[in-house]
């Protein structure tokens with residue numbers, strides 16, 4: 584059998600990781616400014632994580648959501664404290680798309696409505712509702728194209744207010760820092776006025792924190808830079824440092840009913856152990872603060888390169904976009920091939936940095952040297 588060939592691959596076989604470094608099968612070391620697509624939060628193969636996940640596996644890896652799982656309750660309590668959302672409720676699933684799928688369902692039940700307002704440039708995942716609220720026609724299958732969604736411009740409040748005032752809206756969904764959209768940031772003024780309008784019209788505001796959340800922006804959630812408190816917050820990626828897990832934080836205004844939501848694998852013992860170990864390290868090593876400090880240092884360093892090929896450097900914490908005057912491929916590929924450094928990308932000409940949150944200033948300097956040295960190459 585062959586793999587269903589949907590990924591254009593770099594010809595590198597990564598077999599080992601440690602902190603912010605990974606190695607291929609030939610023993611070549613790479614600096615990881617990509618974090619396996621923003622997933623590695625505490626660093627690759629952290630010893631505490633390995634110890635906790637191994638110990639859990641030796642006890643039990645999985646049982647069903649029909650019995651008590653105290654690890655879920657422990658995770659809810661720890662996550663509530665770490666994020667400042669003690670009074671919210673936690674629902675666990677396996678991926679980001681599933682988190683948004685469940686968030687949108689909850690909002691639709693609450694309001695009785697079916698229309699959603701989403702942002703131009705948004706990416707919210709690839710399952711049915713999540714892909715429908717994603718602003719990319721190419722990945723929406725006809726069966727998902729159900730005309731529920733209106734895409735409106737980021738930071739341009741007026742059309743949002745107009746749509747909200749017409750009524751019939753189930754939810755507003757927003758990435759406070761767009762990932763796939765090219766590290767575009769909501770302004771505090773836009774976010775606050777939008778949140779206010781949502782409250783006024785009784786429409787749940789969903790913050791998709793799947794990429795920009797979980798410490799990456801230098802606060803626990805990116806929306807906490809903007810002074811808003813969404814009704815529903817979705818998470819995945821960094822939550823369990825690579826173990827597949829998604830989560831929905833749900834305001835106390837939503838009352839659960841038995842059977843309303845459910846999942847086979849979500850919140851399993853092994854996943855919870857991985858998420859708890861991730862939180863241990865994030866707190867013990869101050870990684871949210873590290874993301875803020877090293878992120879500022881790195882952005883400043885990139886700006887100081889003063890290259891005419893760099894049009895803009897933007898972001899928060901360790902979610903950084905470098906807008907180039909050429910296709911990102913011309914830099915991203917030679918960065919891997921010759922400078923042995925992974926980065927992410929967005930749009931046509933943006934390098935997207937999403938390193939583990941334990942990146943050091945020395946590693947940030949090392950990246951800047953590689954970026955200065957790299958010679959752009961035609962495809």
Ligand SMILES: Cc1ncc(COP(=O)(O)O)c(C=O)c1O
Pocket residue numbers: 678679680681683706707708709758762763791792793794795819820
């Ligand atoms: C902002 C955002 N939302 C949702 C998703 C979907 O997450 P998953 O791929 O885990 O389904 C992603 C994935 O990149 C994302 O960046």
